[in-house]
Amino acid sequence: xxxxxxxxxxxxxxxxxxxxxxxxxxxxxxxxxxxxxxxxxxxxxxxxxxxxxxxxxxxxxxxxxxxxxxxxxxxxxxxxxxxxxxxxxxxxxxxxxxxxxxxxxxxxxxxxxxxxxxxxxxxxxxxxxxxxxxxxxxxxxxxxxxxxxxxxxxxxxxxxxxxxxxxxxxxxxxxxxxxxxxxxxxxxxxxxxxxxxxxxxxxxxxxxxxxxxxxxxxxxxxxxxxxxxxxxxxxxxxxxxxxxxxx
Numbered sequence: 570x571x572x573x574x575x576x577x578x579x580x581x582x583x584x585x586x587x588x589x590x591x592x593x594x595x596x597x598x599x600x601x602x603x604x605x606x607x608x609x610x611x612x613x614x615x616x617x618x619x620x621x622x623x624x625x626x627x628x629x630x631x632x633x634x635x636x637x638x639x640x641x642x643x644x645x646x647x648x649x650x651x652x653x654x655x656x657x658x659x660x661x662x663x664x665x666x667x668x669x670x671x672x673x674x675x676x677x678x679x680x681x682x683x684x685x686x687x688x689x690x691x692x693x694x695x696x697x698x699x700x701x702x703x704x705x706x707x708x709x710x711x712x713x714x715x716x717x718x719x720x721x722x723x724x725x726x727x728x729x730x731x732x733x734x735x736x737x738x739x740x741x742x743x744x745x746x747x748x749x750x751x752x753x754x755x756x757x758x759x760x761x762x763x764x765x766x767x768x769x770x771x772x773x774x775x776x777x778x779x780x781x782x783x784x785x786x787x788x789x790x791x792x793x794x795x796x797x798x799x800x801x802x803x804x805x806x807x808x809x810x811x812x813x814x815x816x
Contacts, residue, residue, distance in 0.1 A: 591743045598741040598748070610740065610752040612643050614724060619748070622721040624648040626713065629665040630783040632761050634770040636726040636753060641672035650716055650723075653679040654708035655687075656697070656785035660774040667771060680712040697787045698805075708785075714745065722748035728756050731782070731798050758798070 669677045696704040738754045779791035781798045
């Protein structure tokens with residue numbers, strides 16, 4: 570497509586019938602990218618369709634380095650958003666700093682929960698025990714929603730193989746009035762591990778200790794042999810997603 574692609578995207582995003590227009594836009598992009606490489610998807614998302622209006626959201630978890638490597642090959646100026654819930658493993662915070670420095674990102678942002686929300690709704694910091702959904706809402710969903718308010722699209726590292734709830738994950742979806750892009754949706758765990766080797770990417774410090782999916786420290790445990798990848802997340806609760814991918 571020519572240089573008008575970004576203008577077309579802007580017209581769709583500001584259409585009076587925004588929801589229908591965005592759904593049609595997502596359908597078009599899914600068809601365009603159904604056999605495309607992750608490199609092409611990221612390149613076109615950043616430079617053709619949403620230049621200056623897109624962010625990357627990263628957990629800086631077990632697989633994060635792969636997506637961040639691919640993004641950095643296209644742009645080091647794209648905003649990279651990290652949800653600092655104030656409940657992360659110290660290893661995750663260290664890993665964040667290592668990857669940001671390695672890839673040279675110039676606009677890495679740490680999003681923290683609102684202090685007043687925490688003061689009145691989670692004063693003791695133990696809401697994760699009694700109401701993990703509400704805890705995630707305070708520490709992840711609300712901060713991300715606020716941070717994304719200035720963007721038309723965002724990129725995630727989710728993959729279909731990670732869980733049953735993600736098995737039908739499309740490359741492009743509509744969420745809360747904007748486009749969400751999953752360029753690694755079709756990647757297998759084997760492809761992820763191969764990318765770590767081929768690109769000489771540093772692993773998360775906890776990965777070799779049995780943590781295959783890494784979130785907040787109180788709600789993440791090591792996997793037991795034979796368990797699916799995300800079984801170590803919220804194993805104390807009937808919960809499979811933090812909420813940022815449900816809005």
